[in-house]
Amino acid sequence: MDEKKVSILGIPFDNLTQIEFLTRLLIRMEKQQKTFLVTANPEIVMYAKEDPAYFDLLLKADYIAPDGIGIVRAAKKLNMPIRERVPGFDLMLGLLDLSNTHRKRVFFIGAQEEVIEQAVQNAKKRWPDMILAGYHHGYFDHSDPKMIEQVKASKPDLILVAFGFPRQEKWIYQYLKSADYGIAVGVGGSFDVLSGKAKRAPKLVQKLHIEWLYRLMKQPSRYQRMLALPAFMKKVNQQKRKEQKK
Numbered sequence: 001m002d003e004k005k006v007s008i009l010g011i012p013f014d015n016l017t018q019i020e021f022l023t024r025l026l027i028r029m030e031k032q033q034k035t036f037l038v039t040a041n042p043e044i045v046m047y048a049k050e051d052p053a054y055f056d057l058l059l060k061a062d063y064i065a066p067d068g069i070g071i072v073r074a075a076k077k078l079n080m081p082i083r084e085r086v087p088g089f090d091l092m093l094g095l096l097d098l099s100n101t102h103r104k105r106v107f108f109i110g111a112q113e114e115v116i117e118q119a120v121q122n123a124k125k126r127w128p129d130m131i132l133a134g135y136h137h138g139y140f141d142h143s144d145p146k147m148i149e150q151v152k153a154s155k156p157d158l159i160l161v162a163f164g165f166p167r168q169e170k171w172i173y174q175y176l177k178s179a180d181y182g183i184a185v186g187v188g189g190s191f192d193v194l195s196g197k198a199k200r201a202p203k204l205v206q207k208l209h210i211e212w213l214y215r216l217m218k219q220p221s222r223y224q225r226m227l228a229l230p231a232f233m234k235k236v237n238q239q240k241r242k243e244q245k246k
């Protein structure tokens with residue numbers, strides 16, 4: 001395996017800093033190289049263990065960023081330390097900064113209609129030199145090829161897809177199969193934050209790595225999903241024991 005990759009439960013993470021990710025992505029954008037970028041957290045890794053088709057799809061990504069402190073802790077436990085946590089939201093902001101500086105075309109797709117509209121309005125103000133290739137809400141038949149054609153026709157350099165996993169990665173894979181270029185990344189609930197509908201955790205909460213606790217308090221119905229984290233650490237411990245036996 002590439003020395004810059006760290007395998008966690010079979011998912012090959014790129015051991016790059018946020019700056020390194022962005023530098024590489026900018027080069028690929030300039031060269032118009034098709035790029036499938038995934039930001040994966042423990043929930044995604046656990047889901048992939050249950051859904052082999054999704055697991056195979058993740059292996060087709062050009063880059064997988066370690067989104068979440070759980071991934072960083074798992075890598076440490078496996079004695080393959082990951083240099084830094086690269087939150088998907090920050091990577092998205094970085095890509096929008098680059099699109100602004102280099103006047104790239106961006107397509108925003110996903111979230112509810114009023115959310116995407118507000119998110120795009122806010123984005124236009126914050127990144128005035130970015131070119132808005134287009135936008136669309138995320139509640140349509142994701143298997144309909146018409147939407148792929150519509151997005152492709154707008155010639156985006158960057159496509160931000162906010163349908164939540166695994167929907168967004170499945171759609172991106174189909175999109176990139178037929179597109180000639182573009183950096184495509186699933187950004188989960190990021191448009192809800194960009195629109196102001198949802199708030200990101202305060203900086204202190206982010207620093208203490210207790211964003212999960214903050215989200216749980218805001219949205220107690222998420223507790224089921226959070227059970228993925230202890231289950232993930234348990235699996236990581238199993239991987240460690242297996243590797244020690246080798």
Ligand code: UDP
Pocket residue numbers: 110111112137138139140162163164165166167188189190191192
């Ligand atoms: N979403 C969407 N289309 C769908 C389902 C969800 O655009 O068919 C959007 C939703 O509005 C939200 C984002 O995807 O902005 C993440 O949704 P959610 O938190 O439900 O997804 P999860 O992360 O739980 O998979």
